[in-house]
Amino acid sequence: MRTLVLIGSRRKNGATAAKAQQLARTLDPDGQQTTIHFVDDLKVASCCGCNYCRKTPGCSQKDDAEMVIQEIQDSEAVIIASPVYFGTLSGQMKTLCDRLYPLYRGGGQSLISGKALYLVYTQHSGCDTYSEVRKANEDYLFRFLGFNLIQTVVVGKDGEKTY
Numbered sequence: 564m565r566t567l568v569l570i571g572s573r574r575k576n577g578a579t580a581a582k583a584q585q586l587a588r589t590l591d592p593d594g595q596q597t598t599i600h601f602v603d604d605l606k607v608a609s610c611c612g613c614n615y616c617r618k619t620p621g622c623s624q625k626d627d628a629e630m631v632i633q634e635i636q637d638s639e640a641v642i643i644a645s646p647v648y649f650g651t652l653s654g655q656m657k658t659l660c661d662r663l664y665p666l667y668r669g670g671g672q673s674l675i676s677g678k679a680l681y682l683v684y685t686q687h688s689g690c691d692t693y694s695e696v697r698k699a700n701e702d703y704l705f706r707f708l709g710f711n712l713i714q715t716v717v718v719g720k721d722g723e724k725t726y
């Protein structure tokens with residue numbers, strides 16, 4: 564399965580990278596169709612809020628976010644993996660997510676309607692902590708953009724839970 568993995572931790576051997584890559588192997592066992600990006604290795608400026616993408620497909624800023632937007636469209640499954648920082652996504656992952664706004668075309672239309680999404684969060688706290696934040700991210704970010712959330716995996720001090 565063509566799988567795109569976006570990792571929002573700088574720690575290449577950290578918990579988030581480990582879980583994301585383990586999950587990717589279940590979707591694409593030989594890894595031949597898997598693309599992995601550590602968000603910090605990409606050049607992704609913050610959204611400038613110009614609303615160019617509300618009027619015209621694409622983004623006014625030319626950087627790696629455009630590549631990620633294309634790769635999401637070309638993939639069959641996307642894994643978005645982030646350490647929990649202060650209860651939510653890491654800053655670099657949130658910055659990238661803001662730049663995905665061109666995928667949403669308004670009026671409930673999306674360029675990626677139904678695209679399979681797997682979310683991975685790693686955190687120090689127990690797995691059930693921050694469920695309300697995860698729900699908000701699901702509703703206002705990931706489902707809003709058009710993703711079909713297949714599952715959320717949380718790794719915490721009490722082990723691992725799938726929601």
Ligand SMILES: Cc1cc2nc3c(=O)[nH]c(=O)nc-3n(C[C@H](O)[C@H](O)[C@H](O)COP(=O)(O)O)c2cc1C
Nearest residue numbers: 572574577578579646647648649650685686687688
């Ligand atoms: C800046 C910062 C903020 C954090 N905030 C939280 C938090 O709010 N709740 C929590 O349970 N863990 C928090 N942690 C712990 C990380 O989420 C946890 O160690 C995570 O598994 C790290 O993933 P990594 O190994 O991929 O870097 C924080 C860590 C850092 C560095």
